[in-house]
Amino acid sequence: MTDTLSQTPDAPRKSASLHTQDARTKKRNAAEARFKFYGLTAIAIGLFFLVVLAVSIVRSGLPAFTQAVVNVEFTLTKEQFDDAESQLFKTKAYSGFFNAALVERLEASGIETEFDEKAVERILGKTGGTIREYFRENQGELGSPVAFSLATSSRVDGYLKGRVTRENMEDSRFLQRADLDLVDDLQAAGILKQAFNWNFITGADSGVDNPGGAGIGASVVGSFFMMLVVLFLSLPIGVAASIYLEEFAPQNRFTDLIEVNISNLAAVPSIVFGILGLAVFIQFMHLPQSAPLVGGLVLTLMTLPTIIISTRASLKAVPPSIRDAALGLGASKMQAVFHHVLPLAMPGILTGTIIGLAQALGETAPLLLIGMVGFVARGYPDGFVAGFTEPNSAMPAQIYTWAARADVGFYEKAWGGIIVLLLFLLTMNIIAIILRRRFERRW
């Protein structure tokens, strides 16, 4: 409109036709076409990086879901069981019995490759823990053959996955080149093969010399309990705070101050909350160390500002006419807010919550100081309440720990962990989308 006004009325108007474009229209159209092109390029670049990221994660992570295993039937006698149980290093005794059984089996099968017991030891992983656990729980099966499927050492696993080759390996006490011949024989005989690594999905962390035994399951449970704490604390507190600030609080300096502080809090580096967590929750309130409860509390502090800001934004987005109508029909302020405004703001609140939770799920830094990063291999908690208080790790912390370990087997596990983390996040988002759909109302 302003364009027509600025034109002087005396200036001779060019005759314009809708069928032929004049230079200015062409220029404007070209600018629009260019802008569309820029937009498309930006999206294409974004998609390209997304694809690169997804492909590299899947490519590096998929090997974590398979594991080279040795399938052997193994009989443990009552005497051997008692003997092993009487020792200090029990799992080593069990490994010894298992190795001896495997050597016997190999000799009987007439494998031509020469080998000694040391070679078998190098090929097999840390088998003792699994065997001991099984026979302690099933003492009735002592003396009868039991089929075991046990993880091999990380280098043999790498050999089957193509990570370790005869060319790039060096003879060491971990594996010798000659052992690979035996591995080939075992593979030909069907004793050693790749299998789906259930333990990776269900297990807990393992020592640095035992990548085959490491699993992410326990830390998934840890993350789950942390998210429960975050959800059930930050959602009600955050929503209550924003409703008060948005609908009831008087506009004065004090509320302004609070608003500024909440906005600032959202930008505080997450490690700061970790320090706070250590000082307040552990050293002052004496809550347990390394517990998902404390992790959840720390992450709640971190998530609250995000939820408050997004909730206030969605409350603001509800048209004032709805409030006015409710009040005009005689509803109290509280009724107007809870019966009319809040349901309409719900989708926005859910979006904010899910963004906050997703952020919290991926945080490692605040957990560093409260003892959830490191070697935490307690396994599954014994019950619901114990899930909050027993030491556990969280998924990002577990991934970080694995990525820092010397054995390459763990690096692969870290990528696999990222896949599980992304799946967890995806599930959370899908639940949020379903909830949003149900709450969505139009006016």
Next chain:
Amino acid sequence: MSLVKLTTSALAIAAISATTAAARDQVQVAGSSTVLPYASIVAELFGDNTDFPTPVVESGGSSAGLKRFCQGVGTEHTDVANASRKIRDKEIKACAENGVTDIIEVRIGYDGIVFASQKSGPAYTAFTQSDIFNALAPKVMVDGKLVDNPHTKWSDFNADLPAEDILAFIPGTKHGTREVFEEKVVAAGCEATGAFEAMMAVGMSEDDAEDACLEVMSDGRAVDIDGDYTETLASIDANANGIGVFGLAFYENNTDKLKVATMAGVSPSTETISTGEYPVSRPLFFYVKKAHIGVIPGLKEYASFFVADELAGPDGPLANYGLVSDPELSATQASIAAEETMN
């Protein structure tokens, strides 16, 4: 479901757990990232072999671990501090101020520090302490005079070394490894090249000269690595001309990517370290809070399990991972059994 109900139930759960908090049933360990691998092996086996729960082992560096250890007595504080160096007098004092007076020192074995570079990179195959000093110290000896370090390439001071720009990735100051690197490599090189005497000759006191001998240039040729050895490895991967400082065990787990250099003509291995031939090695420790024995279940058992012959001995899983076992292990076992504290 009302918000009020949810909030109260969440707070109730928090309250229940707060009351049970006093009964911590697992050993809590923090400290050196060099000791962490060994401690995690032991922790896993301790959980597998005993009826005690698996201990929690955190990393963060020797200094950070000892600092947390010294914060006080009580279940909210850690029970064990891992350290890749001996506890300092200053730290013992800080401990005592917070009521942590009875500390049991446990030496678990020795660890070698090696210099390694990219496998296909320049031929860094032999170093002496003097080479490292000449490369990294701010003041070095040239033609019998103490001057500001003029070297930019390794071949500038040792014709046997490749003509490559000097670049070293060394452990950051929060790591116990840094102290060993400074004392056993840089300071040793300082004395061997005669720089120490030259400093004394220009009128520095012995203490000042010793401190000056430990200094490393901060112009980018020596890069502090504050993270784990994986970070050093990544830096080496990206810089073909770089050399990195690693623990022996880490190197042995990554022989496909790294090649190791000899130090003063000795190549690092568990054998050369245990005989003392390889010059750059250090003892590894952990410290136990005696006041927690009997309070935290399994603490004493964890300590004695750690140094048992079956684990820390020459044929145990720790030695298999790269720890050089301590010939005086039986004395350590006896001192744990008797709960002997440091004085």
